Amino acid sequence: MTLTTNEKSAVYSTLGDDPDLGELVEMYVDEMPERIAALEEAFQSSDQESLQRAAHQLKGAGQSYGFDPLTPLAAAVEYAARDKEPEENIRKVLDELLDVCSRVRAGVPD
Amino acid sequence: MSQKKHLSTLLLVDDDPSMVRLLAKVIERSLGDQVKIETLTDPVEALSRIESGGVEILLTDLEMPGVDGLDLLKSAKSRNAYTQVLLLTGHSTRDALLEALESGATDYLLKPVDQEQLLELVSQAYSRLQRWQLVLAETWRKKRTQPVAAE
Numbered sequence: 001m002t003l004t005t006n007e008k009s010a011v012y013s014t015l016g017d018d019p020d021l022g023e024l025v026e027m028y029v030d031e032m033p034e035r036i037a038a039l040e041e042a043f044q045s046s047d048q049e050s051l052q053r054a055a056h057q058l059k060g061a062g063q064s065y066g067f068d069p070l071t072p073l074a075a076a077v078e079y080a081a082r083d084k085e086p087e088e089n090i091r092k093v094l095d096e097l098l099d100v101c102s103r104v105r106a107g108v109p110d
Numbered sequence: 111m112s113q114k115k116h117l118s119t120l121l122l123v124d125d126d127p128s129m130v131r132l133l134a135k136v137i138e139r140s141l142g143d144q145v146k147i148e149t150l151t152d153p154v155e156a157l158s159r160i161e162s163g164g165v166e167i168l169l170t171d172l173e174m175p176g177v178d179g180l181d182l183l184k185s186a187k188s189r190n191a192y193t194q195v196l197l198l199t200g201h202s203t204r205d206a207l208l209e210a211l212e213s214g215a216t217d218y219l220l221k222p223v224d225q226e227q228l229l230e231l232v233s234q235a236y237s238r239l240q241r242w243q244l245v246l247a248e249t250w251r252k253k254r255t256q257p258v259a260a261e
Binding site for chain 1 (some may be wrong): 128136
C-alpha cells in the first residue's frame with residue numbers, strides 16, 4: 001500500500017483498498033470540506049477551544065483512517081491552540097494541516 | 111440441539127462520528143459473533159443508556175466535552191461491577207489515567223487506533239466478562255439449591 005505525501009499530490013489512505021473500510025474512508029474524505037471549514041472558522045473567530053477540539057478529532061481519526069500524515073499535523077494545531085501560541089504560529093501549522101486535508105482522496109493511486 | 115450464543119452488548123461512545131463508524135465496523139466484522147454493538151456520539155445519551163442497564167462492555171473516548179469517559183466509566187461500574195470498560199485516549203493527563211485505573215477501567219487504547227490492538231482488547235474484555243458471568247451464575251445457582259437452614 002502506498003501513501004503519497006509529496007507536495008500537491010493526492011494523499012491516499014492505507015485502508016483505501018479495504019473491501020469493508022474503503023466505503024468509510026470515502027465518507028471520511030467526503031466530509032473533509034466541512035472539517036476544513038470548521039477549522040478555518042474557529043481560527044478566524046479566535047475560538048481556540050473549537051480549534052483545539054476540531055484538531056483533536058483529526059489527530060485521533062486521521063491515522064486511524066489510514067491518513068498517517070494528518071495526525072502529527074493536527075496534533076501541532078491542537079497543542080498550539082491549547083498553549084495559546086501567537087496567531088502567526090497557529091496560522092502556520094494550521095496551513096500545513098489544511099494543505100494535507102485538502103489533498104486526501106478515497107480509493108487507491110492509479 | 112443447537113443453543114443460540116449470547117452476544118455481549120458493547121456500547122461504543124465517541125463524540126467524533128467518523129471514529130464511531132470506523133471502530134464499529136472493525137469490531138463488527140471480526141467479533142460480530144461475540145458482541146452486539148450499540149453506538150452513541152452524545153456522552154449525555156450514553157450516560158442514560160448505561161443507567162438503563164445491560165451494557166456489558168463499554169468502549170469510550172476519555173476526553174469528551176461535558177460528560178467525559180471517566181463519568182461513563184464510573185456509572186458503568188456502579189451499575190454492574192463486571193462491566194468491562196475500555197478507554198480510548200489521546201494524550202490524557204496522568205491524573206485522569208490514575209483516576210480511570212482506580213475507578214476500575216479494564217484497559218486503555220491509544221488514539222490513533224491500531225486495529226489489531228483494538229480487536230485484541232475487545233476480545234480479552236469479552237473473555238473476562240464471560241468468566242465473571244459464568245462464576246456469578248454458578249454461585250447464584252448454588253445459593254438457590256442449598257437447603258434453607260431450619261430456624
